[in-house]
Amino acid sequence: MIKVVIVDDEPKLRQGLQTLIPWESVGFTVAAAAGNGREALKIIKEEAPEVVIADIRMPVMDGLQLIEHLRAAGHNMQFIILSGYADFEYAKQAIKYGVVGYLLKPVNIGEMLATLKLVRGRIEEEKQKRKSPQAETLDRDLYLHRLLVPQEKPGETIKPGAGIGQPELLWSSYEVVVIVPRVPEADLPDALNRLAAGLKALAEERNMGAVTVISPHVVLLLNTPLRGSQRRDHLYSEIRNIASGIRFVAATGGAVTEARHIYNSYAKAREAAKLSFFSDRDRLLEPEYPPVCPPVPTGLPEERNEEPMRDLILRLYYCLDVGNKDMVAPLLHEAAAVYCRQRQDEDYVKQAFFFLCNGIIHKLAAASRLEGKETEKVSHFLNGIYQHDRLQKLIEDIRRFLLDFVEESETQGKELEFKRMIDFIHKHYAEDLKLSTLAGLLNYSTPYLGQLFRNKTGEYFNTYLDKVRIQKAKELLAQGMKVYEVAEQVGYTSVNYFFSKFKRYEGRSPSDYKNP
Template sequence: MLKVVIVDDEPKLRQGLQTLIPWGQLGFAVAAAAANGQEALTVIEEEDPDLVIADIRMPVMDGLQLIQHLTAARHRTQFIILSGYADFEYAKQAINYGVAGYLLKPVDTKEMVARVKGVRERIEAEQLQRERHQAEIRDRDWLLHRLLVPQDRAGDPARLRSMAAEAGLLWSSYEVIAALPQAAGPGHSDVLRQLADAWRPIIEGEYRGVITLHPPYVVLLLQEPLRGRQRREKLYLELKSAANGLRFTAATGGGTAAAPDKLSPCYLKARESIEQAFFGEKGRLLGPNPPVYPVPDPEWLSGGSSAGERMEQLIFRLYYSLDAGNHAGVRPLIGEAAATFLLQGQDERGVKESFFFLSNAVIHKQIGNSSRKGIGTEAVSRFLNGIYQYEYLVDLLEETHQFLLALAEDGEPGGKEQELKKMISFIHRHYAENLRLDTLAGLLNYSTAYLGQLFKNKTGEYFNTYLDKVRIEKAKELLGQGMKVYEVAERVGYANVNYFHSKFKKYEGRSPSDYKNP
């Protein structure tokens, strides 16, 4: 039985309509009655009636306001309007909302019966149309699923084209787009339907293509190829606007399919692009080509260094750029690190783990050699753990950049003099490491020869001589503490004890053993 709700502020009329009209014979049952529009809203939300009979003039909320509210809320309810002669002009406004009938008071029973019969026929016709449309969608979705993920890869192309023609899907070209909602849990299927319903008006409603669900994806099949970046960006913005706050990642199939049986490879490419979305461009319709990051030195990558050695070099270069106050060089180094990890074939998890290791090492070096207490361990822990939560590599790079800059010591006034002071300080703190002038020159954006001359002008010594003297002074201190010669050599940065011996004798005029045991 269909449901009807009667809304009128006159109790006698409400009662009369409930008892004088043979509702059961007409296929209806009176679900409820209300005295005004506001009261009716509550009843209608509870009962979801098929027909509402409402007076045009009522206190609190009149019939026209009631219709406006229900129409805006997309209720499929049919309306019959009641009014007096004086309200005819007013009632015509309601007719613009597509009401099923308009009757003058006092209500004629026969006329009401005829109107209700017409409403029932209208409801049944619309229901039949919806059922047919749903059946067509089910048939179309079945075909689309077969085209997107065919059970038999060697299926008959002619048969598939024939089926596509019957479903109205035989077009001259196809563009496949897959969209993955950024949601999880039991409500995921609801989000899929919400996205599909939100996009149908701008895709199917404008005859641009069709939409189907292939969990966990919403699939858009477009008739016109998205040639050019501008058209892709325009469509993405349309989808984002229509999604009304629902977040999603979308990708194209990387090309146009010329026939229905060619859709599957495009769909698989779109899915692959979504799976690699971490490396893609944020806020865009993804494609098969990820962004390009700064390419590391080819000689470095083609050399014999292991992945661990390259990581140590990245840590050193990044830390020294921060420590030397070369903040402009930090962002390119972070990008170079990303490119290095990608060229090593690392996936999303691997890149995040590498950035965790890199950032952790640089942070601990920076904290260990700094008197600043501005950023506490809680902030460091929050940043490091957050590395695994980023959805896009570009966000990870930017946040890493910002955090390391915030962690670095506040720079003193810049200039060559200040840079040289920091360089000298760095040598005194890192003399045991593999310090090279060309490496430091690259980090400070100077040529090796120019930096070498600046350094000699400042210290009166060539770089390597100055470094050797710092190491020898530290070696004398350690020898005086009773350490063995080979231990001291390794501690101050000389891997070869004989080389250490020759350097020590050069600057001190005697061997390390003679110095230790005068």
């Protein structure tokens, strides 16, 4: 009889399955039942069933988590999933884990019996395979998985030759290399199979070691350490030839001298692979390989702080608004340096740049830079941020895209720059605007720009700004706004200061102007 364990958090359903299905008539017997995945792990360890029937949604540990845990631990049993939800996304996830059946609740007895017959056929087929020459390969994969993935008990490790044993894997040293395909999820199984097949042929031909797959990695266990950059570069080149167009990341976890430490090399290789986004070129990444990030600008705080990000958004917006293209790339590199200093991972950095770009684009759109017909283009660009696999390339693409939002024209001398400066003042008069800010954006010294401004307008910068503010204040007062509201709207934080400025330029107070 084929042993079955039922896992479901509904006692009535567990009892119903045990009593309503004629198990023995189709060659099965229910060995035990459990209320959640964690409880099932203990039972499965004791009973060693060949089939597990599990609910997809349970407290503590659900069905998919249970299957993932058992697969990672090297168990080769058959799985049937039960679900009260006709959810295709769950079904896809279940299929990825090699689930035989996906049945909706309430369970139809006929469908269950048909699925059990299918499972029995698979089990019998597997038993026939174990008698064939391919059995050795299956055993080796299982053993490799147990070496690479820590067991359930933290202190428990697999000794060389223990359990199913593989004496031919008793080497003097070991080094794990992981290869991660950078492909859409739907294409991942095919990419893993192609890479694994090519690497197995290479490993057998060169007597390099062993190859297995632990999604999303192809794992190459080397029997000789990769000493020196030349050997690492050569191996990377061979992997690239095998990949034949498949984009991938490859990383090593370093050498270990005992089989019980192989999982340490595997863990380090996985962590190194995560740094590929920050690397500067294609290469075999290493555990101590530092991410390539721009230099951290001086004066940035040590602790995590969102204020620098808000400041960067404003500075980038101002640069784009006045047409200073040269400052865009340095400011984007400054943002990247902040994220790197905070030791953020790839997903965080992409999300941060998404929000940074979104904030700038919204500001540009508010200034009528973005037309309605460009919405689809913006959406495509923002979503594309998550598809990048190199930080440097992401920064360059962001720079190019943002520059599309400013007028592309050749420099027309100081007249054009001056016109931009005047337009800028009229748009941003209500902000804390300073001549030094404009000087920095236009790459002029503050004294020089001040002199240029006076020559063109006949006014000092602050006088011109005050007159723009007072003119706007007169319009708002005429609309009936209160004096203190107008002062705030036009950029004066002090009402008394606003009074004095207004009286200076208009010869009467704001109140008198409002109520003549």
